[in-house]
Amino acid sequence: xxxxxxxxxxxxxxxxxxxxxxxxxxxxxxxxxxxxxxxxxxxxxxxxxxxxxxxxxxxxxxxxxxxxxxxxxxxxxxxxxxxxxxxxxxxxxxxxxxxxxxxxxxxxxxxxxxxxxxxxxxxxxxxxxxxxxxxxxxxxxxxxxxxxxxxxxxxxxxxxxxxxxxxxxxxxxxxxxxxxxxxxxxxxxxxxxxxxxxxxxxxxxxxxxxxxxxxxxxxxxxxxxxxxxxxxxxxxxxxxxxxxxxxxxxxxxxxxxxxxxxxxxxxxxxxxxxxxxxxxxxxxxxxxxxxxxxxxxxxxxxxxxxxxxxxxxxxxxxxxxxxxxxxxxxxxxxx
Amino acid sequence: xxxxxxxxxxxxxxxxxxxxxxxxxxxxxxxxxxxxxxxxxxxxxxxxxxxxxxxxxxxxxxxxxxxxxxxxxxxxxxxxxxxxxxxxxxxxxxxxxxxxxxxxxxxxxxxxxxxxxxxxxxxxxxxxxxxxxxxxxxxxxxxxxxxxxxxxxxxxxxxxxxxxxxxxxxxxxxxxxxxxxxxxxxxxxxxxxxxxxxxxxxxxxxxxxxxxxxxxxxxxxxxxxxxxxxxxxxxxxxxxxxxxxxxxxxxxxxxxxxxxxxxxxxxxxxxxxxxxxxxxxxxxxxxxxxxxxxxxxxxxxxxxxxxxxxxxxxxxxxxxxxxxxxxxxxxxxxx
Numbered sequence: 001x002x003x004x005x006x007x008x009x010x011x012x013x014x015x016x017x018x019x020x021x022x023x024x025x026x027x028x029x030x031x032x033x034x035x036x037x038x039x040x041x042x043x044x045x046x047x048x049x050x051x052x053x054x055x056x057x058x059x060x061x062x063x064x065x066x067x068x069x070x071x072x073x074x075x076x077x078x079x080x081x082x083x084x085x086x087x088x089x090x091x092x093x094x095x096x097x098x099x100x101x102x103x104x105x106x107x108x109x110x111x112x113x114x115x116x117x118x119x120x121x122x123x124x125x126x127x128x129x130x131x132x133x134x135x136x137x138x139x140x141x142x143x144x145x146x147x148x149x150x151x152x153x154x155x156x157x158x159x160x161x162x163x164x165x166x167x168x169x170x171x172x173x174x175x176x177x178x179x180x181x182x183x184x185x186x187x188x189x190x191x192x193x194x195x196x197x198x199x200x201x202x203x204x205x206x207x208x209x210x211x212x213x214x215x216x217x218x219x220x221x222x223x224x225x226x227x228x229x230x231x232x233x234x235x236x237x238x239x240x241x242x243x244x245x246x247x248x249x250x251x252x253x254x255x256x257x258x259x260x261x262x263x264x265x266x267x268x269x270x271x272x273x274x275x276x277x278x279x280x281x282x283x284x285x286x287x288x289x290x291x292x293x294x295x296x297x298x299x300x301x302x303x304x305x306x307x308x309x310x311x312x313x314x315x316x317x318x319x320x321x322x323x324x325x326x327x328x329x330x331x332x333x334x335x
Numbered sequence: 336x337x338x339x340x341x342x343x344x345x346x347x348x349x350x351x352x353x354x355x356x357x358x359x360x361x362x363x364x365x366x367x368x369x370x371x372x373x374x375x376x377x378x379x380x381x382x383x384x385x386x387x388x389x390x391x392x393x394x395x396x397x398x399x400x401x402x403x404x405x406x407x408x409x410x411x412x413x414x415x416x417x418x419x420x421x422x423x424x425x426x427x428x429x430x431x432x433x434x435x436x437x438x439x440x441x442x443x444x445x446x447x448x449x450x451x452x453x454x455x456x457x458x459x460x461x462x463x464x465x466x467x468x469x470x471x472x473x474x475x476x477x478x479x480x481x482x483x484x485x486x487x488x489x490x491x492x493x494x495x496x497x498x499x500x501x502x503x504x505x506x507x508x509x510x511x512x513x514x515x516x517x518x519x520x521x522x523x524x525x526x527x528x529x530x531x532x533x534x535x536x537x538x539x540x541x542x543x544x545x546x547x548x549x550x551x552x553x554x555x556x557x558x559x560x561x562x563x564x565x566x567x568x569x570x571x572x573x574x575x576x577x578x579x580x581x582x583x584x585x586x587x588x589x590x591x592x593x594x595x596x597x598x599x600x601x602x603x604x605x606x607x608x609x610x611x612x613x614x615x616x617x618x619x620x621x622x623x624x625x626x627x628x629x630x631x632x633x634x635x636x637x638x639x640x641x642x643x644x645x646x647x648x649x650x651x652x653x654x655x656x657x658x659x660x661x662x663x664x665x666x667x668x669x670x
Contacts, residue, residue, distance in 0.1 A: 007473075008382055014478040015379040015387070017451040018411045019485045019494050020451055021353040043376045045390050046351040047343060052350070053388075053468070055380050066369045076353045082380045082497070092555070116352040126461050128470060133388070135463060143349040145483070151496050152483055157494040159354050159487050163552040183624065183632075184529050185551070186639040187607025191526035193646040194519050251589025280521045289518065291645040292638075293532075297518075299495060300638040303631060304521040310626040 012154075019152040019159075022081075024088045025054060026109045027072040029065040034096045034109040037062050038089040040151050041076055041131075049297040050138040052118055055131040059279035061092060066134060067125070071106040072135070078146040079295045082156055084111065085149060097200040105139060116143040147295020158299040194284070205273050209255075210244035215266065218254065223263040338480060347489075354487040356495075357416075357518075359390060360421045361444045362407040364400040368442040369431045372397050373424040377409055377484050385473040387453055390466040396427060401469060402460070406441040411451040413481040414630045417491050419446065451478040482630020484667040493634040529619070540608050545579035546588075550601065550609035553589065558598040561654075620648060 026036035036062070045051040052074060055062055066072060077085055077148060089096050101109040104119050111117075120136025127133070150157040195209060202212055226245060245264070248254040253270030258265040268276065289297040342405070356607040358545055361371040372395070387409060393397055401407060423430050436444040440454050455471025485492040530544060537547055552564060559578060580599070583589040588605030592598040601609065624632040 006385075010478070011385055011473070011476065014451040014453070014476045016381070017478055017481075017483060018356040018358070018377060019483045020355055020378070021487075041380070042353060042380045043355070043378050043390070044353070045376070045468065046466045047346065049464045050341075050346055051464045051466075053390075053463070055378070055388075069670065073444070089540045091528070116349040118349070126468070126470075127459070128388070129384045131381045131386075132467075133380065133461070133470075135461075135468075137348070141349045143345070143352055146352075148352060148354045148487055150485065150487075152356075152485075152494050152496075156497040158497055159485050160491040160638060161487075162491040162493055162637070166591075178632065179637070182617065183620050183636060183639075184533070186636060186643065187522065187526040187529050188548070190639055190643055190646065191522040193643060194522050197646065200517070209615050215374070259653065280518065285518050288642070288646055292641060296638060296641070299520060299634070301521060301641065302493065302497070303635040303638065304518075304525055306627060306631070307524055307623070307635065308521065308528060311525065311532065311623055 016152065016154045019150055019157065021115075022077045022085050022149045022151050022156075024075045024077065024084065024111060025072055026075070026111070027065050027069045027110070030068045032107075034101070035062050035065040036088050036094065036095055036109070036111075038085050039074075042076075045135060049123075049125060051135055052138060053133055053135045054119060055128055059130070061242045063132065064276075066122075067132075069106070069108075071108050071133075072120055072122070073104050073108045073110055074118040074120065075111045075114040076118075077149040078113065078115045078144070079149050079158065080117070080146075081113065081297075082149055085156075097280075105218050114144070115146045115148055117141060145294060147293075148319070158295065158302070160296050160299050161293060167253055171316060193317050195283045197288075198277065198281045201277050205277055206251075207273065207277065208244060208247075210241045211248055212274075213275060214241065214244050214248060214264075215253065216278065218264060218266045219271070219274050219278065223257060223267045227265050229264070344492075349488045351487065354485055354492065356450075357420050357484045357486050358389070359410045359412065359419065359446060360401075360407055361410070361446070362400050362404045363442055363444070365403045367442075369436070370397050370400040370444075370521075371423050371430055371444070373420050374409075377411075380470060384458075386458060386470055387473060388454060388468055388470045390463055392466050394465070398467065401457075402467075404441070405457045406439075406443050407455055407457070407469075407471065408439050408443045408445055409455065410446045410449040411453075412484040413448065413450045413479070414484050414633070415481075416448060417484055420491075448483045449479070450483055452476060452615045456559075480629060493630065493637070494633050495634050496628060497533065497595050512531075529623070532619045532623075533616045535613065536612050540612055541586075542608065543579060543613065544584075545582055547609075547612060549576065549579050549583060550581045550605060551597075551613065554598060554606070554609050554613065555603045557600045558592060560598050564599070579662040581597065 020040040023039050023042045024041050025042075028033065029035050035054075039054050039056070043053055043056040045053050054074070055065060089190065096109060099239070100112060102112065108119065110119075117266050118136070118138045120138050122134055123137045124135040125132055126135065150159045202209070207215070217324040218224060221228075224255040226242070227243070228243075245254065248270065249256070253269055253273055254264050255267050257265050292300070292314050339582040355375040356377070358377045360374050360377075361369060364370050372391075374389050374391070376390040380388050384483065389409070392403060431444060434446065438445060438447040445452060445454075453471070453473045454475040455473050457469055458472045460467055461470065480616050485494045485495055497580055532570050537544070542550070549564065553559060556563075561577070564576075564580070580589065581603065585593070587602055588608055589599050590602050592600050627635070
């Protein structure tokens with residue numbers, strides 16, 4: 001316990017270890033102007049009577065409005081509302097400009113698209129050091145299912161449901177086998193399961209898995225050499241991958257560029273084939289992701305992106321850089 | 336806004352949409368016994384003076400202890416402390432039995448392994464409907480880096496950092512190509528990148544990728560038929576997979592069982608080969624996961640498990656069931 005060394009930054013960091021949702025609290029000032037600010041000191045207090053609380057700095061420019069108006073509304077923000085959170089966290093801007101609000105009790109401006117809204121009337125105001133604690137009686141509320149915006153450690157976070165204990169991995173698998181608890185196994189299975197769902201589109205297009213890998217890579221980066229492909233594809237372009245390149249060349253889906261380093265690029269029909277399968281893959285992906293819980297798809301993607309960065313940062317950087325160079329013109333060409 | 340239909344369950348659900356961390360708050364009763372309970376109504380109030388607050392039900396058996404003792408400690412729980420959270424959420428058990436605590440200010444019991452601890456003295460007690468609001472002045476605190484335990488929607492959740500805006504996927508990739516924003520692409524790349532890191536162990540063991548898939552599957556479920564393998568492996572056992580089985584049979588790593596349905600099982604040397612590579616894969620995996628942020632590995636694994644369940648629930652159930660049947664004896668045999 002750091003009793004002696006009690007500095008404000010460290011104290012703030014310690015407080016920040018408690019995760020919270022994010023709210024915007026709105027009211028009207030005495031002259032009728034809409035007022036709102038981002039607050040994460042919200043919490044529930046009482047069920048009967050229904051009370052909630054939050055704290056406002058005594059230095060806040062919004063304090064007079066909340067002291068003169070007994071009516072205010074708490075908006076619990078959804079994961080996709082971080083832009084709104086940022087807007088209402090700044091001082092003195094015209095925060096409501098361009099926002100589509102509704103009028104709540106006593107004309108309090110209500111924001112749309114939130115996870116929950118509580119329309120309150122101040123029941124008590126309490127002293128809290130450099131803050132005032134507002135206790136509000138809830139007079140009306142509504143709620144939507146959505147993924148929450150979370151604040152932790154001074155940054156925004158995602159929240160995803162934990163597995164209930166009964167679906168935790170069984171230890172019997174772990175002793176020496178390569179079971180569902182292992183990342184390598186999960187990645188392999190997910191990849192092949194995903195591929196299995198688009199394989200009939202590949203079959204229709206007379207493409208093998210390797211053909212598809214090569215074509216996809218070329219949609220990202222036209223002008224790859226075989227060596228580039230090898231490096232970027234982490235060695236999956238072994239024998240059968242090289243056979244795929246030869247076969248794609250023979251079938252006129254890929255051609256060698258004019259350059260001296262014999263770069264590969266898609267022909268028109270190769271591009272058509274690739275885009276047709278990629279379109280199907282995207283449709284499959286959308287169906288799959290919709291069956292995950294709300295808000296979980298971006299978390300999974302974000303963690304996989306971080307994983308990729310960690311698994312092979314050097315190769316990943318190389319590959320990304322190439323994408324960056326060619327990304328915009330490639331996309332333009334392909335539209 | 337559901338002004339008319341204000342029922343308690345729905346109100347509780349609406350309040351639950353605000354995510355919170357989880358704390359345990361401890362003190363000593365008048366007779367010196369340790370007292371503690373799980374609380375998620377904690378929040379910070381003031382930096383100067385340093386104040387925090389939480390609410391306690393007027394019906395709580397712990398209320399007299401907190402009213403008689405001005406000293407108490409708030410423990411912000413880490414993701415791996417959900418067991419502790421459950422223990423202190425129940426009524427009237429001997430919650431401290433077997434716990435290794437330290438003595439804080441005034442002998443308040445302090446728990447170990449938390450994200451942050453705040454030792455407080457009651458500054459104010461305020462009325463809050465069916466709860467009492469305790470405002471504590473923080474006299475000492477400490478903090479550890481860890482992933483937080485989060486509560487949301489009435490259940491435990493994981494929190495993972497959101498990507499800062501600058502690393503969000505670039506839209507130039509998305510028009511028609513199969514870029515890093517796509518799950519199918521991420522899964523394929525992650526899988527092959529992961530495999531690339533263990534490929535030298537495969538090479539040392541003279542195993543192809545397909546050999547490894549088949550051997551891994553057989554460590555999970557001895558006695559698979561080729562048809563089982565085909566079904567369970569989502570069609571990756573195409574031509575080259577069947578060649579792998581033949582090659583493993585020829586090299587004495589796999590044999591056909593005595594049964595009439597010609598099931599496959601590992602030989603001793605096949606098992607040795609598989610376990611050696613799996614051991615290497617686990618070591619690689621541990622290194623990789625350590626480079627993710629704190630607490631992110633279990634979230635990634637949990638989301639991938641859910642994804643697998645969603646991608647092909649029928650096949651996944653079949654495969655899991657087989658694992659369950661054979662899991663324990665297989666593991667025992669392999670030790």
